[in-house]
Amino acid sequence: MPIESRTRAWVEIDLDALRANFQVVRQLAGAERGVLPMVKANAYGLGVEHIVGALEREDPWGYGVATVEEGVALRDLGIERPVLVVTPIPPAAEGHAIAARLTPSISDLASLARLRAAAETHGSDGVDVHVEIDTGMGRSGFDWRQAAGWAPSLADAAGKRVRIVGVFTHFHSADEPDGESPTLEQAARFAEALEHLPIDRAHLVVHTANSAASLRWPHLSGDFVRPGIFLYGGHAAPSIADEDVVPAPRTVASIRARLSLVREMPAGSTAGYGATYAAVRAERWATAAIGYGDGLPRAYGNRGWALVRGQRVPVRGRVSMDSVVLDVSDVPEVTAGDVATFVGADGDAHITLDEAAALAGTISYEILTRMGNRLPRVYGGEGER
Ligand SMILES: *Cc1c(COP(=O)(O)O)cnc(C)c1O
Numbered sequence: 001m002p003i004e005s006r007t008r009a010w011v012e013i014d015l016d017a018l019r020a021n022f023q024v025v026r027q028l029a030g031a032e033r034g035v036l037p038m039v040k041a042n043a044y045g046l047g048v049e050h051i052v053g054a055l056e057r058e059d060p061w062g063y064g065v066a067t068v069e070e071g072v073a074l075r076d077l078g079i080e081r082p083v084l085v086v087t088p089i090p091p092a093a094e095g096h097a098i099a100a101r102l103t104p105s106i107s108d109l110a111s112l113a114r115l116r117a118a119a120e121t122h123g124s125d126g127v128d129v130h131v132e133i134d135t136g137m138g139r140s141g142f143d144w145r146q147a148a149g150w151a152p153s154l155a156d157a158a159g160k161r162v163r164i165v166g167v168f169t170h171f172h173s174a175d176e177p178d179g180e181s182p183t184l185e186q187a188a189r190f191a192e193a194l195e196h197l198p199i200d201r202a203h204l205v206v207h208t209a210n211s212a213a214s215l216r217w218p219h220l221s222g223d224f225v226r227p228g229i230f231l232y233g234g235h236a237a238p239s240i241a242d243e244d245v246v247p248a249p250r251t252v253a254s255i256r257a258r259l260s261l262v263r264e265m266p267a268g269s270t271a272g273y274g275a276t277y278a279a280v281r282a283e284r285w286a287t288a289a290i291g292y293g294d295g296l297p298r299a300y301g302n303r304g305w306a307l308v309r310g311q312r313v314p315v316r317g318r319v320s321m322d323s324v325v326l327d328v329s330d331v332p333e334v335t336a337g338d339v340a341t342f343v344g345a346d347g348d349a350h351i352t353l354d355e356a357a358a359l360a361g362t363i364s365y366e367i368l369t370r371m372g373n374r375l376p377r378v379y380g381g382e383g384e385r
Contacts, residue, residue, distance in 0.1 A: 005376035009257035009290035012344065013046050015054040016381030017250035018231055022058045024247055025227045029214050034061030034224035036084065036207070037231055040070055044232045045368040046253055047377045049077055054381075055231075061224045062103075068093040071102040084130060084166075086226075088140050094118035098127050105132045105168070107140045109150060112157040119161035129158075130166030130205075131197075135189040136182070137170045144169075144193040151196035166205040167194060168222075174212035175237040183213060187220045211236040215246050234364030238354045251352065253368060254344025255375070257290035259308070262328065262336050271325045272317025277302055285316065286328045288340040293321040295371040296342060297360035300324070304359050306340040309333065310347025313340075343367070 026035050037060050038044075043051035052063065052074065062082030065071045071083045084103045094115050097104050099122070106112045106129050119127050131154065134141030142150050158164055169190045173179035190208065194201070209221030211230035216237070218225070230236045233252035240246045265285050271277045279285075288306065292298040301318040309331050316325045328334045339346070343356045353364045360367065 005378050006256075007258065008260075009255075009288075009294050009374070010376045010378050011046075011371055012254040012256060012378050012380060013050065014250070014252055014254075014381045015050065015379055017233065017252045018051065018054055018381075019058055021231045021233065021249045021252065022055060022060075022227075024249070025211070025214055025225060025230060026058070028247075029209075029218045029221065029225045033218065033221065036061045036064050036082075036224050036226050038064040038086075038210075038226055038228035039074070040064065040066035040086070040228070041369050042070075044228060044365065045371045046232055047379075048073065050377070050379050052077060052079060064226050064228075065102075068097045068100070068102065072096060072100045075100045075102075082128075086132075088132075095122055098122050098124050101127075103128045103130060103166070105130045105140075106164075107132050107134070107142060109153055109157045112154070112162065116157065116159045116162050120159070124161070126161040126163055128163050128165045130168055131164055133167065133169045133190055133193045135169045135171075135186040135193070137172050141169065142193075144189040147193040147196040151193070152198060155198050164199055165203070166207065167197065168207045168226075171208060171210065171213050174210055174216065175239075177237070177239050179212070179237075180217075183217060183220065212246070229365055232368060233353050234357075234368070235352070235354045238358070238364070251344055251350070253353065253371075255290075255296075255342040255356075255371065256344065257288045257294075257340050257342070259286040259326075259328075259334070259336050259338045259340055260289045260323070261287040262334055262338075270317070272301065272320060274318060277317040277325075279316075283327055284329045284331075284334070286313075286326045286334060286336075286338075286340070287323050288326055289323055290340075290342070290375075291320045291322040291324055293372060294374050295367075296324060297356075297362065297367070297370075299360040299362070304342070304356075305351060306342050307344075307346035307349045307351060308338055308340050310349050312349060312351075 064084045088107045132141035135144045173182040206222035209225045211227040214225035237246045269279045298319045304315040313326045357364045
């Protein structure tokens with residue numbers, strides 16, 4: 001008999017909330033723009049199959065992935081929409097990208113030539129590509145300053161079988177409180193580079209915006225937006241609290257674990273490796289069945305929180321690989337089998353993904369993508385049907 005998913009520790013994923021967040025992006029981006037959800041890294045750890053199943057109902061423009069393997073996986077799920085691979089693809093992956101009808105992004109003339117050679121060898125009817133322009137991110141893309149050099153060579157390097165159908169850039173500071181001026185600067189660099197392209201704007205899709213940029217400056221985002229984190233319940237710009245500037249997302253992923261043990265501990269009892277915490281009085285401790293081996297940040301040691309029976313309770317001592325100790329002295333009636341919530345709501349209490357990330361000294365993206373394989377993903381909401 002299989003063990004029920006909610007027996008030990010799990011992630012609950014609300015597909016209605018996912019779709020609600022998508023609808024906020026679509027509304028703020030404006031009716032004239034499409035939405036291309038980024039579903040890289042297994043849809044930020046939430047499980048690409050279920051996430052795409054729910055997003056299909058919102059009729060997205062296409063999907064964005066980071067790797068050829070991720071794109072092939074979408075095709076294997078039966079997705080027919082454009083699938084854009086946003087990072088440069090390594091040599092030898094081209095044939096797979098072409099066979100799966102993916103849309104690679106191109107950052108230099110050498111990889112364009114490689115893709116052309118692969119398209120010719122492959123005998124395919126061609127491959128669509130998007131040209132990335134580096135306007136300050138520094139990790140990929142043709143250098144915007146050199147556009148007069150590379151742009152005129154694009155058509156020749158592409159040949160007949162590689163079609164340049166899109167152009168994009170990526171903003172580095174869209175989620176910063178003072179991100180407006182660097183973003184406008186990058187937008188200006190992008191526009192300047194576009195002038196050099198030998199291709200008519202009418203034959204290109206243009207895109208620039210992650211979650212933060214699509215919510216803050218939709219007018220800079222081109223033909224479609226590329227949101228990721230906001231769809232999955234991360235604030236697009238965590239240091240901007242003003243909801244009129246950046247809306248808060250609905251929580252999509254809740255991280256929960258059972259209490260496996262509840263004990264009364266005398267004053268002086270110590271918790272965890274290094275015995276870094278000692279009970280200051282007689283305390284009631286609960287062992288939650290989740291640890292850093294599940295993706296619970298080890299940085300939570302002596303500073304994280306969970307919710308038990310709708311109350312906030314502190315982490316005591318260091319986080320172990322498989323468990324963590326919570327001080328439940330102030331929670332009457334607490335018992336083994338109760339649920340500890342590390343991200344998400346419990347009654348009226350709530351720990352947002354961004355609060356959890358801040359506690360751990362990291363970002364929401366890392367909390368989500370580090371959730372381990374040991375945590376079953378449990379899906380709920382209308383989107384599941
Ligand atoms: C991951 C990614 C996005 C999505 O960014 P979020 O901050 O998660 O919205 C958009 N564009 C590119 C190129 C990306 O790599």
